[in-house]
Amino acid sequence: MRFWIWFLIPLGLILSLSEPDRGQRKVVTDEQAAPLVAHVDSHLTTIWKAKALEPAPEVDGLTLMRRLWLDLLGTTPSLAEIRAFEAVPAGERQGWLIEQALADERFDSVLAERLARIAVGGQDTKMGDLIYRRRRLVSWLTGQVRRNRPWDSLVRELIQSEGLSTDTPAVNFTISQDSNPVKLAARTTRAFLGLRIDCAQCHDHPFTRWKQADFEGLAGFYARVRQNLAGVREAETGELEFQLPSETVLGMTMSPAEAPQDAAHADAAEVDSDTKLVIKAPFGQPVLLVPGKERDKSVKSRTVAPKVPFSPELLPEKPSRRAALAEWLTHAKNPFFAKALVNRFWSWLLGAGLVEPVDELDTTLPTDPALLQLLADRFVASGFDLKTLVRAIVSTRAYRLDSAPAVAGPDYDWDEASESYALRMLKPLRGDQLAAAVLQSGSLRPYDQHRAPLLRFANFTQRNEFTRRHGDDLSLEEAQDETLLQRLHLLNGKVVREITKDGEPFSPVTRLPLLAPTDMAAVDAAFLITLTRRPTPGEAKPYLERLGAAAKGDARSRVMADLLWTLLNSTEFAWCR
């Protein structure tokens, strides 16, 4: 260990002590989730029958374990956890896995990070922690999720909080958008309603019903947000004022030969005369006028009053505009609030949402409108219970289906099968999952759990180093495509290099061949700690031969190092099968 780490020990202790709130932890029961599970299962079974689709077979317990761990705990299972699982009697394993995953405290952090990605996206700090603290928000969310606070009440607090980023962590939502009404309106609709009304910021939307006035009316609810060194508050007066930039081009002209030809493009354009087309978008972006700042006097401005774009009857009278907006937004009858969340969770857990992209509920038809409605209705009826929703989705049959069909003949319709959730989508691991899974492979016990604070701190720095090189865009809800830089990092980078170094006394490379009673058991274990499955006889064979030929400990640990390296770099490792 490098000498400087000793200076960091006190810091590590402080970090480990400032854990999120330790209130009563809520674990939802199977009974709460069961009705929704039954509904979803019977709905999908009907669909599969109607479409004459043969659903993929259900996966074995280890694959289910890998999915649950990656989805809910953010990492792969350790060898110790796998051994515990295999000690459970065969008939009880599935229930045990779900119980175990939901009871694990890592689930709270994963769920909280999930919600943070939805609510505030990526930026970590502003002006070096002084103003904005995303981590503080996540740790607050972790505490809220721990007690299973309902989604509607969480969202209300995020929207209407007042105070400092440190003592009222929920205000970080407002601060993350610079307390700017336009940004807040865009973020609010995308995050909590799954709508892109902000597309109407510059022009009336060409494909949907949204008008520029709809967007600006929403922004009007944030007109009185004020932010200064004393934090965020809502003023008693103030209205939004917009003006169009003086040189805005209202439409572009081009010759028909230049214009896009197909139908999708044609919607965005209209024929103006025989020779010209007018493209309706893009228009100039209206400028939000800030009181006291200079303005373009040559252009007229307009004042905007708060107005909701739909369901005005749900909007209450309240002194605080943000509180009124929050009530309207989270109202049980708001047609998008519940749908936006259930679609995102379905997408998170099943690999593809009923509507994709998840913030296009208004423009994209759901692959299964009835299922979306069903999930939303139940979510509302449960009182916006997040953990019950998660428990229900991971308990459905669809969640357990294999990503490979039993038989895939030439006429097997892959698109139809995956769109109807009769075949599980392969999901690439996100940066954070990959980092956790790689580091988990270097240890036989759960990497992050119940560890001495010092070790936990060492893990923290190791993980940071991995993500710094590998990148993890916190604004992304799903994994991005891999890059060459990332590929090189896994092939040759420091973390994998250390994990697969032979001769390290505590690494699996050295320990597995020592601890395992047979060569087969050692190869088995290497597969288990990386891919959460045992090798096929064909996969094991070359390694068994090489182990058999290697007499000495060093040569054996080289074989293990090669095996572990290969597993860590495999496609299967980088994806959730």
Added chain:
Amino acid sequence: MSLADLQNADSSGGGTSRRSLLRWGALGAFGYALGGGPLLSRAFGGEQGGQPAKALIVIWLDGGPSQLETFDPHPGGKIGGPTKAVATKQKGISFADGLPRLAERADRLTVIRSLVTKEGEHQRGRYLMRTGYPLIPTVSHPALTAAVAYEADHRGLEIPAHVSFLSRQPPLGGYLGVAHDAFRVGDPRRPVPDLTAAVGTKRFERRLADLERMDKAFLGRRRAGRARHQHRELTGRAREMMESKQVNAFKISEEPKAVLESYGDTAFGRACLAARRLVQQGVPAVEVTLSGWDTHADHFDLTKPTTETLDRGFSALLDDLKARDLLASTLVVCMGEFGRTPRINPLDGRDHWTRGFSVALAGGGLRVGQTIGSTDPNGTQAPTSPVKAADLLATIYSRLDVDYRQWFDTPQGRPIRLCDGKPIPALLRA
């Protein structure tokens, strides 16, 4: 060849034959008859006369460089501060005294002094100047360098076509895909990380063979379009790069001492040198970042060393490219997200300024030895001949033979032009 073939070639992304196919299609008017008008309408270098440039080097001055302390000094008045002007080699043009070397080379530069934008915040300014579009949440546009690399013909290139040195926010591929994000590299004093295997060649080969076998078995049963295209393909590309001699382009230690010294003993200088080596190797788009320009306080003292670093590195790059006969085919542009206020604030700083800031260009067959637009010596009037970010980008694209008016479909299916600007006539040779 059918239109479908052309479109397939186009959608395969980064394919090496795409450009030649498109050119081929554009030769005849029958391309339009097939209905592929926008797809086939390419701008030719010939449109503006002269051979098109082949490579682009962006010198990115991150933080918002002061026009007054670089390419547009106004000494003596209220706004000039202690900065003096020096006459340049080009009659009638003067630069700030912090750029003596570039002043000597002003005959090889064009300075636009009249960039005007509306984006006075770093992230938004960076986005606008790099992509030509304002930052909006609905679509992510490709950076200039990403689009140039995407469009370039890189047959035979075994190292990334889009490289960024020293950047904390490297330019991205946007809707072209993360495959076109810049390959991030630090100070070229250190080797490119992760290019050496942890084990010997023979053992590494065996590992890769094992890996290939394992991947085949996994993917065989699944329709893993993305996985198949990505993970395995990238392993192949990574291996190609690891084995490639072209990686030596990053090794500035191979340069004679005199060349190394001419660029200055700074990370930026070394990155400029590496950029030249990469261009020589056939890399079409390189960005080199020099940060430290965000001087809200103590502006004049803080800007001095940064300006000197720029002066040395940029000048050496110009000389070096010229000496190697690469300047005509390499367009160099030096810019940042915005400029700095004429007014000097009470902390002796300058703040963000979007109404009249400078961008310098060289090489690439542009008309040089001139300035475009001028700013008010009192810092109140708007500049003459204002230039928009999109127009600057359109100019660069057109010199690089990139059809900047071509349409792309975003992942959401929205049609969008690569660039919405118009080339600046004064920069293009008559």
